[in-house]
Amino acid sequence: MDTPQKSVNTQIGTPTSKSRSEDSPLFNYINSLSPIKTRKSLPIHHPFSSLNFTSPPSVFTSPHLTTLHKESRFFNTHNSSSTPTNPVEELATQAEDTKDASMEEEASIEMNHDDIFASPCGRDTTDISLVPYATRGENGSSEDAGMELPKMYDNVQAKNDTPDWENLISNTSDILIFDARNDSEALGCHLMQRSSTSEARFCTGVEMRTRQPELECSNAIPNEAVSRVRRRCLDFETPENKEALDENNIAACEPSSSRCVVPSIGLHLNACSRNIQVGFQSSISTLQETLEQTENETRENADQDARVEPALEELHMNSRKKKKLKMESGEGELCKRCNCKKSKCLKLYCDCFAAGVYCVESCSCRDCFNKRIHEDTVLATRKQIESRNPLAFAPRVIRSSDSVLETPDDPSKTPVSARHKRGCNCKKSNCLKKYCECYQGGVGCSINCRCEGCKNAFGRKDGSSNVDMEAKQEEKNEATEKSRTAKTQQNTEVLMSKETSSALPTTSLPIYRQQQLPFSSSKNLRPPPQSLLVGGSSSWIYNSQYLRKPDISLTQSRIEKSFGKLAEDRAEEMHEILIHSPIANIKSVSPSGKRVSPPHMDSSSSGSILGRKTGRRKLILQSVPSLPSLTPQY
DNA sequence: GAGTTTGAAACT
DNA sequence: CAGTTTCAAACTC
Structure with a gap:
C-alpha cells in the first residue's frame, strides 16, 4: 500500500x-x-524517504519500535534540516525564534522520557502531575501498570507522527504551496497537528488515516516546531526553576512558577491546570498573533459559554461571594489552599494532598508534611492511601457520555453529562450544597449515590433531574455545535489553531490521553464551573470568573477544560489499567464500599466502555508491554 | 472571625 | 461490612 x-x-x-x-x-x-x-x-x-519507508502504520506496532522510530525520525528530521533546499526546513526556519530553540528541541524530545519517569516535582509540573504515581514508585519499579501510560503516549505519538511524515512526503506539493505567513501561523498549524495527533491518538489506524487531510497544514512544518512548543511549555520546568520552587517549597500560583505537583495517579487539575496555564502562557506569547486571529471566535465562544453559564452560575453564587474574596487577594481558585490542622496535609482531607499538589505558603495548614522536603513521606502516604483505594486520587467526577456507560443498566440515570464516580452520601444537605461532592462537582447524583432527599440541581438521584435546564443546555449545545461546524468549514485553520490551544497541554503531557474537548467541541455544554475540574475538591479551580476571561485567558480556560476532560479520561484509563493490570488485584472498593463505588468495574459497564473505546483500550493493554524505563528514574 | 454543620475520609 | 470517629470544608451568624 x-x-x-x-x-x-x-x-x-x-x-x-x-x-x-x-x-x-x-x-x-x-x-x-x-x-x-x-x-x-x-x-x-x-531526506524523508527512508522515513516513509519505515513508517509503520500498524497500530499494533511494538511500542519499542515505534519509540525508536520516533526518535530516529526526529534525528533524521533534525539532520535533514541541514539540507538547505528542504522546503520543510525553510518553514521550520521560519518557525524558529532562535537557533537555540532548535537545539533545545533535542533536549525536549529526549526529555520526554525523563520528564515522564524521572522527575518528581518541579521539572515535571505539567507532566508529572499526570504521571501515575505508580509510574515512578519510590523504587522506580516498572511493574506498575501506570508505566504503561507514558509509553502509550510515546507509542501512539510515534505512530501518529509517522503518518504525518508520510503525509508530508506525499503532499510535498502542498508543502510547497503552503505558506506560513508567519511563525505564529506555522506554529499554529503545528499545534493543530498536535491537536489532531492527540485526537487521533485514540483512533484506530484507519481513523488516523482518515484524519490525515486535517494534518496537511501541519505537515508543512517539521516536528521541531512542535517540539519547541513543547519545550516552551517545559521552560517552567527547568531544573533551575525547579530548584527555585523547591527551595521555598512553593510554586503555587505565582505566574512565573508552577506549583509543585506530587507525582501521582491522580488527575489533579488543581495543579495541572495551573501548570498548563503557566506553561502554555509562554507558548501563547509566541502564538499571540495566531490567537489574535481566533480572538473573535474565541469571544463568540465566550459568549456562548456565558449563555450557558448563568443557570449554573446561580448555583454557585453563594460560594463565589466568598471565593471572590480570595480572588481579590490574588489567589483565586486556581490553586487550592488548605487549612488543615491535624491531618498534616497527608490525608485526603487535605485538598492539596488530595489534589496531588504540595501545599504552598499561602496554605493555612499546620504541621504540614505535604511539602517537597517531605516528598518521601508524601509519596509513601499516597502510596499507602492508594493501596487502600487505588482510585483515591482519581477524579471523582466523570464527565461526558461516559457517565452513561457507567451505569448503562440504570434507567434512572439522568442525562447529565457527568457523574460523580462514587456518588455522594448526603443526608441533610439534600445535595444542594457543596457538602455534596456531586453538587460541588457540578454533576447530578446517580444511582451510585446514597444520598437522602436528593435535590441536586444538576440531576437527582431518582432521575428527576433538572431536565429543563439540561434540555436547554443540550439545545444550546447542539446549536453551538452547528455554528461551530459551520465556522470550521469556513476557517479550518483558525479553528484548528484554537483546538490546538486545547491540545497543547497534552503535548507537554506525554502520557495524556486526549479526546474531544470536554465541552467546547463535541459538546458545548458549559459545565458547572466547578465541574470542569475533575478531582473532586479541586473542582473549584475552574471558577467562572476565570473562564469568563475572553481572549487568551479564555483560551487557557479551554485548555483547562480540555484538561478536565483529559483528566477524567486519564482517570478512566488508569481505572481500566488498574482493572487489567496486576495491581487490579488491589481492592478497588473501599472497605465500606460506600466510598469507592467502582462504576466501571462491573462487567456491563466496563464492557461498555471497552466497547466504545475498544481500540485504544486494547492498545493500551496489549501493545504496551512492561518495559523498563529508558531513562533514569531521577 | 468564630462557631456550626456537613459529609468524606479514616478508623475500629 | 457496619458503625464510629476524625477531619476540614462549607456554611451561618
Whole structure:
C-alpha cells in the first residue's frame, strides 16, 4: 500500500533540484561515468524517504519500535534540516525564534522520557502531575501498570507522527504551496497537528488515516516546531526553576512558577491546570498573533459559554461571594489552599494532598508534611492511601457520555453529562450544597449515590433531574455545535489553531490521553464551573470568573477544560489499567464500599466502555508491554 | 472571625 | 461490612 506512495513521494520529493541537475549536460556526463554519485545525492534530496519507508502504520506496532522510530525520525528530521533546499526546513526556519530553540528541541524530545519517569516535582509540573504515581514508585519499579501510560503516549505519538511524515512526503506539493505567513501561523498549524495527533491518538489506524487531510497544514512544518512548543511549555520546568520552587517549597500560583505537583495517579487539575496555564502562557506569547486571529471566535465562544453559564452560575453564587474574596487577594481558585490542622496535609482531607499538589505558603495548614522536603513521606502516604483505594486520587467526577456507560443498566440515570464516580452520601444537605461532592462537582447524583432527599440541581438521584435546564443546555449545545461546524468549514485553520490551544497541554503531557474537548467541541455544554475540574475538591479551580476571561485567558480556560476532560479520561484509563493490570488485584472498593463505588468495574459497564473505546483500550493493554524505563528514574 | 454543620475520609 | 470517629470544608451568624 505504501509502495505507490513511496514512488510518488520520491518523484515529487525534490522536483526543483532534480530537474536542474538532471537537465544539465554535466549531470548526464557524470551520470554516465558514475551512477553512484547520482545515488549519493539521493539521501540529500529525499531526506524523508527512508522515513516513509519505515513508517509503520500498524497500530499494533511494538511500542519499542515505534519509540525508536520516533526518535530516529526526529534525528533524521533534525539532520535533514541541514539540507538547505528542504522546503520543510525553510518553514521550520521560519518557525524558529532562535537557533537555540532548535537545539533545545533535542533536549525536549529526549526529555520526554525523563520528564515522564524521572522527575518528581518541579521539572515535571505539567507532566508529572499526570504521571501515575505508580509510574515512578519510590523504587522506580516498572511493574506498575501506570508505566504503561507514558509509553502509550510515546507509542501512539510515534505512530501518529509517522503518518504525518508520510503525509508530508506525499503532499510535498502542498508543502510547497503552503505558506506560513508567519511563525505564529506555522506554529499554529503545528499545534493543530498536535491537536489532531492527540485526537487521533485514540483512533484506530484507519481513523488516523482518515484524519490525515486535517494534518496537511501541519505537515508543512517539521516536528521541531512542535517540539519547541513543547519545550516552551517545559521552560517552567527547568531544573533551575525547579530548584527555585523547591527551595521555598512553593510554586503555587505565582505566574512565573508552577506549583509543585506530587507525582501521582491522580488527575489533579488543581495543579495541572495551573501548570498548563503557566506553561502554555509562554507558548501563547509566541502564538499571540495566531490567537489574535481566533480572538473573535474565541469571544463568540465566550459568549456562548456565558449563555450557558448563568443557570449554573446561580448555583454557585453563594460560594463565589466568598471565593471572590480570595480572588481579590490574588489567589483565586486556581490553586487550592488548605487549612488543615491535624491531618498534616497527608490525608485526603487535605485538598492539596488530595489534589496531588504540595501545599504552598499561602496554605493555612499546620504541621504540614505535604511539602517537597517531605516528598518521601508524601509519596509513601499516597502510596499507602492508594493501596487502600487505588482510585483515591482519581477524579471523582466523570464527565461526558461516559457517565452513561457507567451505569448503562440504570434507567434512572439522568442525562447529565457527568457523574460523580462514587456518588455522594448526603443526608441533610439534600445535595444542594457543596457538602455534596456531586453538587460541588457540578454533576447530578446517580444511582451510585446514597444520598437522602436528593435535590441536586444538576440531576437527582431518582432521575428527576433538572431536565429543563439540561434540555436547554443540550439545545444550546447542539446549536453551538452547528455554528461551530459551520465556522470550521469556513476557517479550518483558525479553528484548528484554537483546538490546538486545547491540545497543547497534552503535548507537554506525554502520557495524556486526549479526546474531544470536554465541552467546547463535541459538546458545548458549559459545565458547572466547578465541574470542569475533575478531582473532586479541586473542582473549584475552574471558577467562572476565570473562564469568563475572553481572549487568551479564555483560551487557557479551554485548555483547562480540555484538561478536565483529559483528566477524567486519564482517570478512566488508569481505572481500566488498574482493572487489567496486576495491581487490579488491589481492592478497588473501599472497605465500606460506600466510598469507592467502582462504576466501571462491573462487567456491563466496563464492557461498555471497552466497547466504545475498544481500540485504544486494547492498545493500551496489549501493545504496551512492561518495559523498563529508558531513562533514569531521577 | 468564630462557631456550626456537613459529609468524606479514616478508623475500629 | 457496619458503625464510629476524625477531619476540614462549607456554611451561618
